[in-house]
Amino acid sequence: SPIAIFGLGHMGLPTAALLAKSGLKVVGVDINKETVEMVNSGQSPIMEPGLEAMVKKAVENGCLSATTDTLSAVGAVNVIMIIVPTPVDDDKKSDLSAVISASKSISAGLKKDDLVIIESTVPPGTCENLVIPLLEKSGLKAGADFKVAYTPERALPNNTLYEMTHNARVIGGVDSESTQMAVSLYHRITEGEIIMVQDLVTAEMVKLMENTYRDTNIALANELALVCDTLGVDAIEAIQAANHHPRVNIHTPGPGVGGHCLSIDPYFLVEIARERGLETPLIQASRKVNEDMPGEVVRIIQKALEGEGKTISGSKIGVLGAAYKGNVADARETPAKPLIEELISKNADVLVNDPYVSPEIIRSWGAQIVGLETALESDVVVLVTDHDLYRNIKPEMIKNRLLVCTRPILDRETFQKEGVIFKGVGRS
Ligand code: SAJ
Numbered sequence: 001s002p003i004a005i006f007g008l009g010h011m012g013l014p015t016a017a018l019l020a021k022s023g024l025k026v027v028g029v030d031i032n033k034e035t036v037e038m039v040n041s042g043q044s045p046i047m048e049p050g051l052e053a054m055v056k057k058a059v060e061n062g063c064l065s066a067t068t069d070t071l072s073a074v075g076a077v078n079v080i081m082i083i084v085p086t087p088v089d090d091d092k093k094s095d096l097s098a099v100i101s102a103s104k105s106i107s108a109g110l111k112k113d114d115l116v117i118i119e120s121t122v123p124p125g126t127c128e129n130l131v132i133p134l135l136e137k138s139g140l141k142a143g144a145d146f147k148v149a150y151t152p153e154r155a156l157p158n159n160t161l162y163e164m165t166h167n168a169r170v171i172g173g174v175d176s177e178s179t180q181m182a183v184s185l186y187h188r189i190t191e192g193e194i195i196m197v198q199d200l201v202t203a204e205m206v207k208l209m210e211n212t213y214r215d216t217n218i219a220l221a222n223e224l225a226l227v228c229d230t231l232g233v234d235a236i237e238a239i240q241a242a243n244h245h246p247r248v249n250i251h252t253p254g255p256g257v258g259g260h261c262l263s264i265d266p267y268f269l270v271e272i273a274r275e276r277g278l279e280t281p282l283i284q285a286s287r288k289v290n291e292d293m294p295g296e297v298v299r300i301i302q303k304a305l306e307g308e309g310k311t312i313s314g315s316k317i318g319v320l321g322a323a324y325k326g327n328v329a330d331a332r333e334t335p336a337k338p339l340i341e342e343l344i345s346k347n348a349d350v351l352v353n354d355p356y357v358s359p360e361i362i363r364s365w366g367a368q369i370v371g372l373e374t375a376l377e378s379d380v381v382v383l384v385t386d387h388d389l390y391r392n393i394k395p396e397m398i399k400n401r402l403l404v405c406t407r408p409i410l411d412r413e414t415f416q417k418e419g420v421i422f423k424g425v426g427r428s
Helices: 014-022 031-039 053-059 070-075 098-110 126-136 160-166 176-189 200-231 235-242 266-276 281-306 336-346 359-364 372-376 388-392 413-418
Strands: 003-006 026-029 066-069 079-082 114-119 147-150 169-173 194-196 316-320 350-353 380-384 403-407 422-423
Touching: 003 014, 003 070, 003 098, 014 026, 014 053, 014 066, 014 160, 026 070, 026 281, 031 053, 031 066, 053 066, 070 098, 079 098, 098 126, 114 126, 114 176, 126 147, 147 200, 160 266, 160 413, 169 176, 169 200, 176 194, 200 235, 200 266, 200 281, 266 281, 281 336, 281 403, 281 422, 316 336, 316 359, 316 372, 336 350, 372 422, 403 413, 413 422
Parallel strands: 003 026, 003 079, 026 066, 079 114, 114 147, 169 194, 316 350, 316 380, 380 403, 403 422
Antiparallel strands: 147 169
């Protein structure tokens, strides 16, 4: 049966393309006209390996189309997916407005026996307490008249198509028939194991547990790195040695945690627990540790410059990378932003190089955009994002011999041997 997918973003568009590739007719629904036009002309608005080719083919085959017209889309299908963004607002409370507006649009055209699948990351309980009541405004009853399932998306940006088709998937439904229907649908696109859980709320909780696990572990790595710093211990060497223990897997310290997932999802747990009278000190402390990392990097830069008789104020600082992680164009919640803004507020001349992130975004932080060579001529070079192309940087390319490498992609010894002063998170 044909499918409508609400949200043609980082997760919605690859899902739409994969379902279309499996032979289903898919209509993507998005509020952004530009996105809809791009998809209809066979282009991908998102940088993701392999995606554009897949979109192009699906559109040419007539299996994939896009529209802003929600009602006609819902009317023409029997399966509707919600894959829209769920950010947090300034108070770190979940902003479910996109889920709400999609649910309302679906409700307006919902038919008997339709299946609604939610993939957006949400505070546990959202399907039961918010989405279903909105869908039931159609006059139909969840379970009896229409089906509802929740399945979190777990694919890793930059490896999305592979992970969507190979990762294990967790599915929970409002009743077992809902779960079963969703399972058979996802079997069309994934070779990965499909794990059925009891209900909607369990599936919602699984997703938040995964991303909170990762955020908390990265926070631990970052805090340990800062302790290493005070001792003159190289954190990367120490972590690699510790990870030889069979039950230890310390994550990688860095300039902070970015992206639309890890830096947001833990707050959904904090919020939902608090509503039930429970505080979550560990999760909250981890968020704070990770959010403080850009400030820690500024301190490391300051010390490095002081060693050269310079200050942040008046120095040229070359920043390599603005994206939240390597080889992506995504700058959402990137630690590069607060880092760059703090350097600018301290009167540094910040020169940013990033071949992927859109120049407008970088300029909106007040920074200048430069080529790699120019960035490497700065008073200090600060590597922020682990883009693969930065792995080719050689010691002699660092003109002023001062490098703050916040990611372990360059070999410390090689640089030091060539006279480069090599600093980093936990490597000072
Ligand atoms: N990072 C570190 N140290 C590490 C690992 C990551 O500093 O040891 C940083 C990265 O540089 C980046 C951030 O953390 O700034 C997050 O990067 P990531 O690659 O770990 O994860 P995301 O946000 O791109 O994708 C995550 C994934 N979740 C998990 O691995 C548990 C992905 O599977 C989810 O689908 C995605 O969130 C999501 O959509 O929720």
